[in-house]
Amino acid sequence: MTTSRTPACILVRPQMGENIGAAARAMLNFGWTDMRLVDPRDGWPNPRAEALASGAVRVLDDARVEKSLAEAAGDCHFTFATTARPRDLVKPVYTPEEAVSEARSRLDSGQKVGFFFGPERAGLENDDIAQANAIVTVPVNPDFASLNLAQCVLLVAYEWRRQEGEGSLPVPDTDRATVEDIDRLAGHFEERLDEAGFFFPATKAPHMKRSLRNLWSRLPLLQSDIQILHGALRQLVRHRDGQR
Template identity: 50%
Template sequence: MAGTDRTKKSEATVAPGPAVILVAPQLGENIGTAARAMLNFGLSDLRLVRPRDGWPNERANAAASGADLVIERARLFDTTAEAIADLDYVVATTARSRDMVKPVLTPETAARQMRQAFADGGQAGLLFGPERTGLENDDVAVADAIMMVPVNPAFASLNLAQCVLLMAYEWFKAGDDTVGERIEYLQTRPAKKEELIGFFEHLEGELDRFGFLKPLEKRPSMVRNLRNMFQRAKLTEQEVRTLRGVVAALTRRHPKGEGTPK
């Protein structure tokens, strides 16, 4: 599994989260891929209501691709009511409108509402229906809200694992504090201002020597433009050393006053 850190125990990456209730799932492979999607985002409470091909299911194990924790903990129920009995807030996922007066949420809003349920000391769950038909109206009726994914209306169908993945991601994102952008420094660090200024002075000195920073009255603005350009690059310490080496290599064969290299 690409990207998996095998030095970390699965249990350490699982925190309290919403139960994922699959009502009458058809294929073991779909259960397995849903379990994999759950564990990608730290969910482990899988509940199965009348799986068509029975349970346990070897195909589910194979399709889970290492999400054994979820498969092993999966619980079996005869009815949806039994599967959600201990929950305080339940969201039913559907691709079509229902003739019911219920809040209709986006995935992002549904995740926030479930987070709030946990913050209030309760538990939450997500209801998913069979792959071909979706949830029955009777299943939707026992939910607190409906979640509909804003997708292409001409092709709105998501497979089971896709829908579970989307909601698990939104749940995880709602409690995640990862910064939107970062730079990973490998065996280096951001350049200090002292190092940047040393590079600027080195470059400007050579440009003066070869007559680039002319006419004299334009030199200050040209220097500022060069410095701003390199500042935007957010250079590392290694990159500054490399650039200084480039400048030195390009100029060392040309004694002072010899002119611009050809």
């Protein structure tokens, strides 16, 4: 399983197998596969984790189990500790969006990045956070700041996937409408609209046509879009003339 292009998800002293399984499911939902477990309370492997993982059992199968956080994060160059509570430790504090942006930048430069997630009862301890390079704080309700382990993993993994989507592949240039394609479409529309008396009064016709041309030029039209619009105009004319 390839893990180099996503962060390590490090669960520190997780307590319930169900939450580990749900975290694995959240990870795979958004493309994360590198799970590491630090001293799971109920041992490993855990049948309850498999039951909650649904189709993400392969994440559990490849999960690393270590006795200490230092061992689990040993190959990481930069790590983030997730916590909902203010801490006395002096470290950079990021929102999930900011943390993921920083993590992606470091990963793109060849570094390995990890995120620490604490146990369900009270989250990460100060000794855990002291080992991280930065803190990630989710802007939750201060009167009820507790997040389920899997929810916290999902929030960060979702943000990772969301930012990945911002760099989606562009449409191939060969599929985009050319200037000539758009000019022909504009001419076709002008012809049919002129027949329908749309350009009235005549003194305003040049301005109206220019506005329509400007509209077409602003749209990121594909060649298939052009064909659909030409076809729609032809069908409207046939319907008007009683043809099918």
